[in-house]
Amino acid sequence: MDIGAIFENTMRGFIGEQFIFFALAAIGLNIHFGFTGLLNFGQAVFMAAGAYGLSMMVVTWGLNFWVGVFVGLVIFPFILAVILGAPTLRLRADYLAIVTIAAAEIFRIMVRSPTFDRWTGSSDGLGGFATDFYDLSPFDPSERYFFDLFIGNQMWVVLIGWIVLAMAAFACWLLIRSPWGRVVKAIREDEDAARSLGKNAYWYKMQALYIGGVFGAMGGMLRAIGTQSAQPDNFITDVTFFVWVALILGGAGKVLGPVIGAAVLYAILNFSDIVLRQGVESNNIPDSIMSGTQVGQVRFMLVGLGLVLLATFRPQGILGNKEEMALDDR
Amino acid sequence: MSVVQIGRSVVDPCHDQPSARRTYLIKLAMVALGVVTAVFAMVAPAAAHLPAQTDSESIPELRGTMRTVDEGGESIFVEGINLTITDASGAELGQAVTDADGEWVFELPEGGTYEVFLDEATLPDGVPLRNPDRNPLTVDVGNGASRTVLFPLGDAAVSTDTTIEIVQLTVDGIKLGLVIGMSAIGLSLIYGTTGLTNFAHGEMVTFGAMVAFLFNVTGVFGWTTSLIVAAILSFIVCGVAGGLFNAGVWRPLRRRGASLIAALVASLGFSILFRYMMLYQFGGRAKLYKDYQIQEKVDFGWFSIVPKDIFIIVFSVAVLIGIAIALQRTRAGKAMRAVSDNRDLAESSGIDVELVIKWVWVSGSALAGLGGVLFGLTESIGWEMGFRILLLMFAAVTLGGLGSAYGALLGSLIVGIFIQVSTIVIPTDMKNVGALLMLMLILLIRPDGLLGRSERIG
Numbered sequence: 182m183d184i185g186a187i188f189e190n191t192m193r194g195f196i197g198e199q200f201i202f203f204a205l206a207a208i209g210l211n212i213h214f215g216f217t218g219l220l221n222f223g224q225a226v227f228m229a230a231g232a233y234g235l236s237m238m239v240v241t242w243g244l245n246f247w248v249g250v251f252v253g254l255v256i257f258p259f260i261l262a263v264i265l266g267a268p269t270l271r272l273r274a275d276y277l278a279i280v281t282i283a284a285a286e287i288f289r290i291m292v293r294s295p296t297f298d299r300w301t302g303s304s305d306g307l308g309g310f311a312t313d314f315y316d317l318s319p320f321d322p323s324e325r326y327f328f329d330l331f332i333g334n335q336m337w338v339v340l341i342g343w344i345v346l347a348m349a350a351f352a353c354w355l356l357i358r359s360p361w362g363r364v365v366k367a368i369r370e371d372e373d374a375a376r377s378l379g380k381n382a383y384w385y386k387m388q389a390l391y392i393g394g395v396f397g398a399m400g401g402m403l404r405a406i407g408t409q410s411a412q413p414d415n416f417i418t419d420v421t422f423f424v425w426v427a428l429i430l431g432g433a434g435k436v437l438g439p440v441i442g443a444a445v446l447y448a449i450l451n452f453s454d455i456v457l458r459q460g461v462e463s464n465n466i467p468d469s470i471m472s473g474t475q476v477g478q479v480r481f482m483l484v485g486l487g488l489v490l491l492a493t494f495r496p497q498g499i500l501g502n503k504e505e506m507a508l509d510d511r
Numbered sequence: 512m513s514v515v516q517i518g519r520s521v522v523d524p525c526h527d528q529p530s531a532r533r534t535y536l537i538k539l540a541m542v543a544l545g546v547v548t549a550v551f552a553m554v555a556p557a558a559a560h561l562p563a564q565t566d567s568e569s570i571p572e573l574r575g576t577m578r579t580v581d582e583g584g585e586s587i588f589v590e591g592i593n594l595t596i597t598d599a600s601g602a603e604l605g606q607a608v609t610d611a612d613g614e615w616v617f618e619l620p621e622g623g624t625y626e627v628f629l630d631e632a633t634l635p636d637g638v639p640l641r642n643p644d645r646n647p648l649t650v651d652v653g654n655g656a657s658r659t660v661l662f663p664l665g666d667a668a669v670s671t672d673t674t675i676e677i678v679q680l681t682v683d684g685i686k687l688g689l690v691i692g693m694s695a696i697g698l699s700l701i702y703g704t705t706g707l708t709n710f711a712h713g714e715m716v717t718f719g720a721m722v723a724f725l726f727n728v729t730g731v732f733g734w735t736t737s738l739i740v741a742a743i744l745s746f747i748v749c750g751v752a753g754g755l756f757n758a759g760v761w762r763p764l765r766r767r768g769a770s771l772i773a774a775l776v777a778s779l780g781f782s783i784l785f786r787y788m789m790l791y792q793f794g795g796r797a798k799l800y801k802d803y804q805i806q807e808k809v810d811f812g813w814f815s816i817v818p819k820d821i822f823i824i825v826f827s828v829a830v831l832i833g834i835a836i837a838l839q840r841t842r843a844g845k846a847m848r849a850v851s852d853n854r855d856l857a858e859s860s861g862i863d864v865e866l867v868i869k870w871v872w873v874s875g876s877a878l879a880g881l882g883g884v885l886f887g888l889t890e891s892i893g894w895e896m897g898f899r900i901l902l903l904m905f906a907a908v909t910l911g912g913l914g915s916a917y918g919a920l921l922g923s924l925i926v927g928i929f930i931q932v933s934t935i936v937i938p939t940d941m942k943n944v945g946a947l948l949m950l951m952l953i954l955l956i957r958p959d960g961l962l963g964r965s966e967r968i969g
Binding site for chain 1: 785
């Protein structure tokens with residue numbers, strides 16, 4: 182057992198880039214579910230919209246990096262929110278759940294399909310769109326930074342990620358204490374009451390879906406930049422559940438809930454990952470029980486189990502309080 | 512008393528003992544999980560694993576598989592095709608030749624833009640390039656990435672007669688629709704009786720296919736049996752598993768008065784948990800049953816079909832008619848429909864609602880398992896099959912009207928036929944997209960479905 186490596190990996194989960202991507206997506210989901218009560222199970226699609234918005238603009242159409250950032254953060258999520266929201270926001274909550282999962286699957290099938298290869302790069306995805314971003318990096322790519330946790334380019338992504346994350350959390354806080362935030366919370370608590378006060382609930386829900394989607398796209402875009410590729414397999418349906426566990430674990434309906442949830446979740450996942458991997462490599466865990474490939478599947482099981490246990494036993498998460506908790510009182 | 516909340520109207524015998532209730536719940540959940548794990552522990556450890564994830568340190572490479580399709584639709588892999596790889600400056604880097612499995616690999620010095628030229632003189636007679644103008648192909652390769660290069664061979668399957676093609680696809684669609692329908696009845700009835708949108712229902716389909724695989728191919732303590740016996744065993748195992756799932760998880764949750772949203776999220780958690788447990792045991796590769804793998808097609812003029820598919824159609828129709836009669840005539844069937852229609856009214860007229868819910872879970876899960884076996888028989892058995900079908904089931908059930916058993920059937924047939932016939936215009940690898948888009952469209956136009964009633968919608 183290499184305690185140093187275990188500690189390092191766990192820390193990387195706690196503050197590293199994976200945590201940042203998912204915390205951003207979870208902030209978006211918090212606006213959807215925690216504050217407005219929308220059951221969005223397709224956050225992966227909004228993340229993909231950010232990633233592919235950027236990469237397609239730059240790689241497929243040869244446009245400027247910042248144009249790609251604008252399209253990925255503003256235009257793609259807008260189109261998605263309209264497509265997903267228009268048929269479902271007037272209906273009962275679980276229809277949105279079904280439609281958003283279906284949308285995630287539609288996206289996965291279409292992006293992987295060779296038919297659209299010349300735009301999306303099918304299953305290989307797109308790459309080489311982030312050079313403008315890394316050109317700005319003050320860090321030396323061959324050096325290690327921050328207690329040797331991150332190499333140069335990673336450090337740049339993590340630094341920018343933290344700044345974006347702090348701004349996103351602050352924006353979310355401002356948004357929720359604004360009059361707009363009070364309306365969407367009222368819709369979450371009692372849609373009929375909000376409507377009887379003359380608020381157009383459908384319109385507010387659509388706005389919430391879009392705004393939450395923008396945060397999701399931010400997470401997805403940073404992920405694409407961080408891995409320097411936009412691949413369909415990075416945005417499969419199951420990715421959404423990581424975001425959900427992060428949100429519920431931290432506490433839905435709290436501004437810092439998703440951030441803390443994502444940090445704790447990735448610390449746990451990275452910890453279990455490295456411990457199992459070391460066990461497999463040193464043959465402390467025999468190959469008949471677990472192989473190297475199977476280690477990667479354990480984290481999905483943990484996420485599933487976490488979702489079950491949280492929904493059943495602690496729906497308010499770490500930070501939330503039961504009175505304001507959205508998961509259990511409707 | 513609220514009808515919409517599951518379990519709110521059930522008298523809770525241990526209402527004032529939260530800790531005892533919790534211990535009981537944990538115990539039952541453990542038992543349910545234990546049973547599922549135990550069944551899967553019997554399946555021999557996966558022989559084939561997913562291909563190793565691309566390591567960021569690995570060498571970039573180009574690869575591909577050359578295959579053509581014979582008249583019966585079987586793949587033939589072509590050996591000895593020469594490919595020349597040149598870099599962006601036009602300098603030749605080397606050649607690759609396909610092996611006996613039609614595969615070729617070429618390791619590159621670094622990521623970048625490369626050109627792949629296929630030497631058409633090395634193609635066998637009668638196997639042309641499908642797109643001769645797409646030769647040479649230019650490809651971009653990332654550092655450390657493996658890039659697949661596709662050269663489709665042989666003429667694309669062009670049907671001479673659209674009418675015949677539509678009939679053929681309709682027959683295929685009916686088969687698909689019947690299999691979806693058999694699995695979807697449980698989904699619809701569980702929703703109707705408990706209000707739960709059960710996202711873990713697709714995993715019961717996969718479970719059914721895998722239990723049959725266990726008895727048919729892997730063997731239990733070295734004992735294997737024919738697929739028909741294996742299917743019956745799988746039907747029973749899935750029924751028991753469904754009953755235990757209800758007793759161990761959903762019944763305690765209803766008793767605690769958990770909200771429908773919490774239950775929905777929990778069902779999603781179970782879905783992903785079970786899915787990856789099955790991947791863990793079964794491995795990532797799709798597999799086939801031992802029996803009825805290769806069969807001669809029987810030609811009916813308008814369409815041709817393999818005998819096993821005829822069996823599947825006839826058998827599913829028989830099962831579904833049986834279900835319809837049971838729902839219409841037997842006491843249990845009438846009780847199921849009554850609870851699904853109006854739970855409070857059913858309860859006040861003396862129907863034991865919990866008992867009905869138990870039997871809905873048992874029979875719905877058994878049918879889902881059977882649907883899984885049939886689906887595994889027509890296509891293949893894989894860990895994600897249930898999740899894929901789940902979305903088609905949702906499309907079918909929404910189209911037919913959530914909560915109605917007959918609606919689920921009607922919707923499934925329409926969805927199945929729609930998916931297959933749509934391949935005339937949609938590329939086959941995207942055929943499910945059509946059905947899922949249809950799901951969105953139905954919600955926009957008629958959200959209560961064809962046979963549903965509008966009061967079910969929030």
